[in-house]
Amino acid sequence: MSADIPFEITLGAVPASAPAAGEVKVHGSVSATQQRALSPVGVYVQHYLRRLGNTDSNDQSDHLKAHADHVVAETTNTINDLSLDDDSDEEESEELLSMDPKEWKKQDHYAVLGLSKLRYRATLDDIIKNQRKKVLRHHPDKKAAQGHINDDGFFKCIQKAYEILTDPVKRKQWDSVDPEIPTDIPSGKEKGDFFEIYKPVFEREARFSNIQPVPELGNENTSREDVEAFYAFWYNFDSWRSFEYLDKENVDGGGNRDDKRWIENKNKKDRANRKKEDVQRLRTLVDNAAKADPRMIRFKEEDKRKRNAKRNAREEEERKAAEAKKAAADAAKKAAADAVAQEEGLKKQRQEAHKQLKKEQRALKVLFKNANYFAPAGTSPSAADIAAASEKLDKITAAKHDVSNLVAARIEIEAAHAAGNGLAAVDEIVSKL
Numbered sequence: 001m002s003a004d005i006p007f008e009i010t011l012g013a014v015p016a017s018a019p020a021a022g023e024v025k026v027h028g029s030v031s032a033t034q035q036r037a038l039s040p041v042g043v044y045v046q047h048y049l050r051r052l053g054n055t056d057s058n059d060q061s062d063h064l065k066a067h068a069d070h071v072v073a074e075t076t077n078t079i080n081d082l083s084l085d086d087d088s089d090e091e092e093s094e095e096l097l098s099m100d101p102k103e104w105k106k107q108d109h110y111a112v113l114g115l116s117k118l119r120y121r122a123t124l125d126d127i128i129k130n131q132r133k134k135v136l137r138h139h140p141d142k143k144a145a146q147g148h149i150n151d152d153g154f155f156k157c158i159q160k161a162y163e164i165l166t167d168p169v170k171r172k173q174w175d176s177v178d179p180e181i182p183t184d185i186p187s188g189k190e191k192g193d194f195f196e197i198y199k200p201v202f203e204r205e206a207r208f209s210n211i212q213p214v215p216e217l218g219n220e221n222t223s224r225e226d227v228e229a230f231y232a233f234w235y236n237f238d239s240w241r242s243f244e245y246l247d248k249e250n251v252d253g254g255g256n257r258d259d260k261r262w263i264e265n266k267n268k269k270d271r272a273n274r275k276k277e278d279v280q281r282l283r284t285l286v287d288n289a290a291k292a293d294p295r296m297i298r299f300k301e302e303d304k305r306k307r308n309a310k311r312n313a314r315e316e317e318e319r320k321a322a323e324a325k326k327a328a329a330d331a332a333k334k335a336a337a338d339a340v341a342q343e344e345g346l347k348k349q350r351q352e353a354h355k356q357l358k359k360e361q362r363a364l365k366v367l368f369k370n371a372n373y374f375a376p377a378g379t380s381p382s383a384a385d386i387a388a389a390s391e392k393l394d395k396i397t398a399a400k401h402d403v404s405n406l407v408a409a410r411i412e413i414e415a416a417h418a419a420g421n422g423l424a425a426v427d428e429i430v431s432k433l
Contacts, residue, residue, distance in 0.1 A: 089114055090111070090114040090115075090116055090117070092114075096111060097154050098154075099112075101153050104157065105245070107157055107161070109160070109161035109164050109165055109174060110122065110161075112134075112158055112161040113134060113158065113161050113162065113165065114130045114133070114134065116180070119175075119181065120181070120207060122165075124166065127162065127165050127166060131162040134158045135155070138154050138158060140152040172240065172242070173242055173244045174245055176241040176242050177243060177246055182204070185201060185284060185288065186201065186285070186288055186289075188287075188288030188289070190292075194293060194294055195219060199217045201285065202216075202234070202285075205282065205285070208240055208241045209237065209240070210239070210240050211233075214233070215229060215233050217230065220295065224295075227293070227295050227296065231286060231289075231296075234282070234285075235283070237282055237286075239278070239279075242271065242275070243270070243271045243274040246270070246271075246274065247267040247271075249263040249266065249267065356403040357406060360407055360410060361397045364393060364397060364409075364410050365393065367410060367413060367414060368390070368393050371413075371422050373385050373389035374389060374417070374422045374423035389426070392426050392430050395433060396409055396429055396430065396433070409429050412429065413425050413426055413429070
């Protein structure tokens with residue numbers, strides 16, 4: 001039951017220290033007051049109203065009792081929400097319940113809180129809810145009431161699991177080395193559908209990425225750009241996975257400063273080695289996937305065909321260029337040989353012409369000698385006649401370099417000599433030189 005109770009609010013006067021109206025700049029104004037009806041509701045208002053109508057001297061106790069009843073009711077509702085007989089709860093084995101809390105690093109924190117199926121996918125609400133269930137079931141006071149004295153080992157395991165899984169840093173360290181999450185990778189020689197084999201593995205490893213969202217493996221029809229981006233992402237994978245949880249020594253324990261420093265350095269070295277092995281494991285996964293990926297195989301074949309086409313075109317161009325060069329060289333060689341042959345022919349012609357010229361010159365000399373140097377018949381030529389005739393012969397042979405001309409001159413002189421006027425013919429030829 002509730003009732004409307006009107007009340008008034010009186011605003012205080014303006015302080016005397018406030019600046020005058022002209023000294024300030026008004027950026028806005030207060031809206032006009034309006035009368036509103038408020039209806040207080042809730043369990044505490046109801047208790048208050050009941051007290052007002054109750055004249056009993058124990059009204060205070062009644063109010064406190066009502067408050068306590070309300071708290072109990074809320075607690076009961078919370079406990080009812082955490083049903084201890086929930087069928088979805090995981091079964092607690094004897095081995096799990098008998099774990100030594102001192103060996104907390106060896107315990108499966110998700111299994112302790114009943115979250116084996118969810119594991120790293122469990123939300124903070126899942127962890128809190130299951131921790132409350134486990135506490136209600138395994139609290140030492142409840143165990144003591146059931147006759148189990150000093151039976152708080154598993155309760156301590158619950159608290160440790162809750163401490164680790166609700167701390168973001170510690171939970172990340174635990175999730176990094178969770179032994180229940182497989183780390184094996186395909187060898188690349190498996191038979192079957194490539195995407196069915198590798199997709200779950202990449203999805204499993206994607207949770208360690210600092211960069212989200214992680215590119216998906218895709219399918220047979222994924223574009224080349226997306227496929228290459230996928231492998232580029234994984235070849236440069238930025239993992240948050242760390243291995244502090246596997247530190248075997250407690251650097252916060254006893255020992256002097258040198259011992260602690262030695263232990264810390266040893267742990268750092270072990271972490272670095274494990275990180276290196278994990279990086280190599282991922283690199284092997286990506287290498288195996290890239291080799292077995294039918295899309296990458298197809299892309300490589302396409303690139304090979306393109307390279308071969310370019311190479312064949314280049315080789316064809318080179319072949320044509322070589323053939324053209326060889327043809328040019330052969331043509332130049334043939335031209336040179338032809339030039340040499342032509343020169344040899346011309347040389348032979350010149351030699352033959354020179355030979356014929358010499359022959360005709362000798363024939364003219366013989367003609368002049370047989371014609372007795374054209375002296376009158378029955379007389380012997382004098383030395384002056386011989387010298388004059390020889391001079392005319394030299395002029396003719398010196399002027400007549402062409403064999404045909406020389407032959408024509410010889411024939412003309414022979415005919416004239418036979419007619420008895422050889423000297424006249426000689427003089428006429430000389431006059432025309």
